[in-house]
Amino acid sequence: MRHQLAHLYHRRGDVSAAEVEHRRVLAARSRLAKLPADLGRRDEAVAEYRAVVEARTRVPGADHRTRCRRGRGCPP
Numbered sequence: 001m002r003h004q005l006a007h008l009y010h011r012r013g014d015v016s017a018a019e020v021e022h023r024r025v026l027a028a029r030s031r032l033a034k035l036p037a038d039l040g041r042r043d044e045a046v047a048e049y050r051a052v053v054e055a056r057t058r059v060p061g062a063d064h065r066t067r068c069r070r071g072r073g074c075p076p
Contacts, residue, residue, distance in 0.1 A: 002028070026056055 006021035030052045037045035 026052055029055075 002021050002025045006018045006025065009015075009021060010018035029048065033045050033048035033052060035045075036042075036048070
């Protein structure tokens with residue numbers, strides 16, 4: 001749900017709010033990755049943690065906001 005909200009903010013041009021929501025989604029995914037680890041399913045936990053780390057490198061930052069304002073690099 002938050003992921004969809006982030007996309008809605010982005011489509012409306014509120015990139016700052018979209019970034020906040022995307023970061024909240026990633027924080028929740030990181031917390032959820034702990035569950036399989038606690039159950040001894042280490043491979044599953046590692047895979048989810050890696051997915052979170054990879055996604056965090058893609059979450060837009062200040063540079064993205066600048067590109068977006070200039071009309072480059074923004075999804076429709």
